[in-house]
Amino acid sequence: MFLVPGSGNKPLGREIASITNCDVVDFETRRFPDGERYIRFVDDVPKETAIIVQSFGGAPDDLMVELIFLCKTLQDLGARKLIGVFPYLPYLRQDTRFKPGEAVSAQIMASIIEFASISHILTVDPHLHRISEPNEVFNVPTASLSAMPALASYLKKNYQLKDPIVVAPDVEAAQWAAKVASVLGTDFYTLEKTRLDDSSVRVKSKRVDPVGRDVILVDDIISTGGTIAQVASQFRRKGVARIYALITHGLLADGAYEKVSKAGIDALIMTNTVPNPYCKVTVAPVIVQTLNDLRTSNTT
Missing domain, CATH: 3.40.50.2020 (Rossmann fold)
Incomplete structure (x- = not known):
């Protein structure tokens, strides 16, 4: 296994890597003049299971796009399986349609993560108010941890x-x-x-x-x-x-x-x-x- 610390919480990602003795595979990211995102892995990607640590505080939309780019690129470069460690998951508070026409963001966010080819999810104290278990939202095995x-x-x-x-x-x-x-x-x-x-x-x-x-x-x-x-x-x-x-x-x-x-x-x-x-x-x-x-x- 190796670990990729996303921009949403690199210090926590590196702390987890240190405790587990996982190799860190890093990437560079920047913006093109028109605002589009560039991502490139600067380390070789092993043909092993990848742990992607990404939190979503402050800029959830931007960090979600980064997650998709990371996961799809890891898959293209030969990573065997992807485990998503998402200490804070956004968009779970809108888990139902309170007013006509509203987007149910919890379901949409779950679909995005499924598209990213994540096989397991670990998250901490998810905001599941009207949902009893995270697997009611996600179609992959999800561990709900508590701090x-x-x-x-x-x-x-x-x-x-x-x-x-x-x-x-x-x-x-x-x-x-x-x-x-x-x-x-x-x-x-x-x-x-x-x-x-x-x-x-x-x-x-x-x-x-x-x-x-x-x-x-x-x-x-x-x-x-x-x-x-x-x-x-x-x-x-x-x-x-x-x-x-x-x-x-x-x-x-x-x-x-x-x-x-x-x-x-x-x-x-x-x-x-x-x-x-x-x-x-x-x-x-x-x-x-x-x-x-x-x-x-x-x-x-």
């Missing part, structure tokens, strides 16, 4: 928690809150969220008594930060001790970090599925464990 145990362990190791309570901002986040609560040995509560538009929400708190306790907010994605900021502000007014937020994918669009900081978050703890300056936890170990399982099961 929540690692995030919770980091919090437990590095902070002196005071009677913590874990909070999910909506029912979809309850699955992740349950994992965090299990590691911390505490209970969790789920709030009610109504999305008003692309960047604003309304969150209703249930009867939770957080006075004097540390509150741990848990969600898979922070994009504009509207949800986490609103929930943090509500709990801050209730006299909590400290507020922590555990997030897998830190997209941090439109000044999100500053927004949640002003709302009273004491620590925003995120993974490196999407590169940003505030990552505290790496997802490389959980990805490597699954890659090793694929190796030993002879599916690679």
